Amino acid sequence: MAQAPELKLVPTPGQTIGPxxxxxxxxxxxxxxxxxxxxxxxxxxxxxxxxxxxxxxxxLLEIWQADEAGNIVSEQGSLVRDGYTFTGWGxxxxxxVGHYTFTTVNPGATEEGKAPFIMLTVFARxxxxxxxxxxxxxxxxxxxxxxPLLASLTDAERKTLIATREADGSLRLDIHLQGKEETxxxxxxxxx
Amino acid sequence: MSTNNKTxxxxxxxxxxxxxxxxxSSIHEVYRxxxxxxxxxxxxxxxDFAPYRSSLLRHPTKNLHHADPExxxxxxxxxxxxxxxxxxSDLTIQHNGEPIGERIVVSGRVLDGDGRPVAGQLVxxxxxxxxxxxxxxxxxxxxxxxPNFTGVGRTITGANGEYSFTTxxxxxxxxxxxHNAWRPAHIHFSxxxxxxxxxxxxxxxxxxxxxxxxxxxxxxxTDQDARDRLVATYDQSITSHEWATGYNxxxxxxxxNRTWMEEEEGEx
Ligand SMILES: [Fe+2]
Numbered sequence: 001m002a003q004a005p006e007l008k009l010v011p012t013p014g015q016t017i018g019p020x021x022x023x024x025x026x027x028x029x030x031x032x033x034x035x036x037x038x039x040x041x042x043x044x045x046x047x048x049x050x051x052x053x054x055x056x057x058x059x060l061l062e063i064w065q066a067d068e069a070g071n072i073v074s075e076q077g078s079l080v081r082d083g084y085t086f087t088g089w090g091x092x093x094x095x096x097v098g099h100y101t102f103t104t105v106n107p108g109a110t111e112e113g114k115a116p117f118i119m120l121t122v123f124a125r126x127x128x129x130x131x132x133x134x135x136x137x138x139x140x141x142x143x144x145x146x147x148p149l150l151a152s153l154t155d156a157e158r159k160t161l162i163a164t165r166e167a168d169g170s171l172r173l174d175i176h177l178q179g180k181e182e183t184x185x186x187x188x189x190x191x192x
Numbered sequence: 193m194s195t196n197n198k199t200x201x202x203x204x205x206x207x208x209x210x211x212x213x214x215x216x217s218s219i220h221e222v223y224r225x226x227x228x229x230x231x232x233x234x235x236x237x238x239x240d241f242a243p244y245r246s247s248l249l250r251h252p253t254k255n256l257h258h259a260d261p262e263x264x265x266x267x268x269x270x271x272x273x274x275x276x277x278x279x280x281s282d283l284t285i286q287h288n289g290e291p292i293g294e295r296i297v298v299s300g301r302v303l304d305g306d307g308r309p310v311a312g313q314l315v316x317x318x319x320x321x322x323x324x325x326x327x328x329x330x331x332x333x334x335x336x337x338x339p340n341f342t343g344v345g346r347t348i349t350g351a352n353g354e355y356s357f358t359t360x361x362x363x364x365x366x367x368x369x370x371h372n373a374w375r376p377a378h379i380h381f382s383x384x385x386x387x388x389x390x391x392x393x394x395x396x397x398x399x400x401x402x403x404x405x406x407x408x409x410x411x412x413x414t415d416q417d418a419r420d421r422l423v424a425t426y427d428q429s430i431t432s433h434e435w436a437t438g439y440n441x442x443x444x445x446x447x448x449n450r451t452w453m454e455e456e457e458g459e460x
Contacts, residue, residue: 002456004447004449004452005447005452007305007306007446007447008305008306008307009303009304009305009306009307009444010235010305010417010418010421010444011235011236011305011444011445011446011447012392012394012421012422012443012444012445013235013236013237013394013413013418013419013421013422014236014237014392014393014394015237015380015393015394015395015409015410015412015422016244016247016393016395016409017380017393018380018395019328019330019331020318020320020326020328020330020331020380021318021380022328022329022330023318023326023327023328023329023342023344024316024317024318024343024344024380025316025318025382050249050250051248051249051250051253052249054249056250062391064264064268064269064388065264066263066264072263072264072267073270074267074270075270076270076271076272076273076274076275077274077275078269078271078275079271079275079276079314079346080274080275087269087270088264088269089269107264110262110263110264111263114262114263117264118264119264119265119388121388121391123393124250125246125250126244126246126247126248126249126250126251127239127247127250127251128237128238128239128241128244128247128251128409128412129236129237129239130391130392130393131252131256132389132391134259148260149257149259149260152257153257157257177249177250177251177252178249178250178251178252178253182252182253182254183252184254184257185252185254185256185257186256186257186258186259187256187257187258187259188258188259188260188261188265188389188446188449189260189261189447189449190305190446190447190448190449191236191446191447192232192235192236192446
């Protein structure tokens with residue numbers, strides 16, 4: 001890929017979400033990208049851990065993904081869900097034991113042969129700036145093997161980005177902000 | 193039930209402000225030396241910043257891994273009038289009476305790193321009231337809750353990236369990072385760009401706050417120019433006669449990757 005052009009303006013710094021977002025950012029059905037009654041609804045869940053392996057009770061996560069066919073949608077209505085419109089975006093505060101749940105669908109490949117993934121953003125008290133990562137679906141092993149990001153990681157690192165499919169069809173991925181199983185967090189071009 | 197922040201913060205100590213300030217100074221001094229030796233200026237907070245005790249176990253220890261953005265990462269969710277009512281940008285009219293405190297208007301523009309306005313995107317804010325108290329069950333600060341002030345607002349940016357909130361100036365509030373720790377007055381801001389990689393949450397501060405030097409969250413940004421970017425400017429042109437004082441604050445997101453990558457693809 002060619003060199004990204006220089007920025008003209010310097011980006012504003014981020015700051016921690018702090019402890020008191022709970023009455024401000026969550027909203028009704030924030031974590032329901034589709035209704036649980038949707039025939040292909042999938043539970044995406046896991047636990048957010050700190051560097052001591054303790055669950056973090058005050059993190060907020062957001063996901064952004066393509067629909068089942070791999071289309072990137074541009075639909076309003078995420079904040080006032082009608083139960084029918086797929087907007088591709090969801091938000092959830094973890095519960096008191098650090099557990100998060102989204103109800104969504106498996107994203108399709110956005111291009112033929114590409115490994116489908118869900119984009120995840122992590123905010124937390126104690127975390128001074130947001131973190132980005134990807135949640136890959138585990139099934140298409142050929143596509144996973146060809147994925148440029150995954151190919152640039154060690155086996156242990158790769159594991160932190162690929163969800164596990166549970167017996168009931170749920171996707172499971174734990175997030176480790178620090179420690180032996182530390183999640184691989186991403187930076188992108190043109191951040192500064 | 194009261195929440196003991198010491199159990200939430202295993203790393204919290206009974207450090208004094210002097211201890212915390214000394215730690216901040218020594219980190220900043222190392223940074224100044226690095227700047228003098230030609231290192232590029234930092235523009236974002238350090239995620240590993242020990243004076244903010246809660247960061248100790250909550251920051252990645254490995255460098256962020258570079259990713260070339262793909263498909264979904266080059267787009268952002270769409271928000272609009274369906275999501276947000278126009279009145280949600282006025283935090284002073286959400287109840288039956290007028291909230292107590294100094295009525296202010298905070299307005300500015302959301303731009304991307306190329307200086308392009310971010311139009312039609314969601315901006316969310318939340319804040320403490322004029323006594324420094326949040327309407328949040330975990331806020332145990334013994335300052336009054338204002339029945340006429342919740343402290344939550346939303347808006348959708350205009351065609352030039354502009355936003356405007358009418359609110360009450362928040363007060364500083366104490367927290368448990370160290371003994372006698374107080375946060376400078378601030379408004380929390382949540383922002384989206386045209387690419388989801390531009391997503392950010394930050395805090396806007398008020399000019400001249402005497403608590404700036406003492407605050408490990410603000411000082412986690414080691415560079416003075418970068419810290420200044422979080423401070424609004426008093427603006428007489430936003431101030432309105434016998435109604436509210438005005439502040440201006442523009443927000444710059446990171447650069448979009450969609451435009452230049454598409455252009456490059458077009459050249460192939
Ligand atoms: Fe705050």
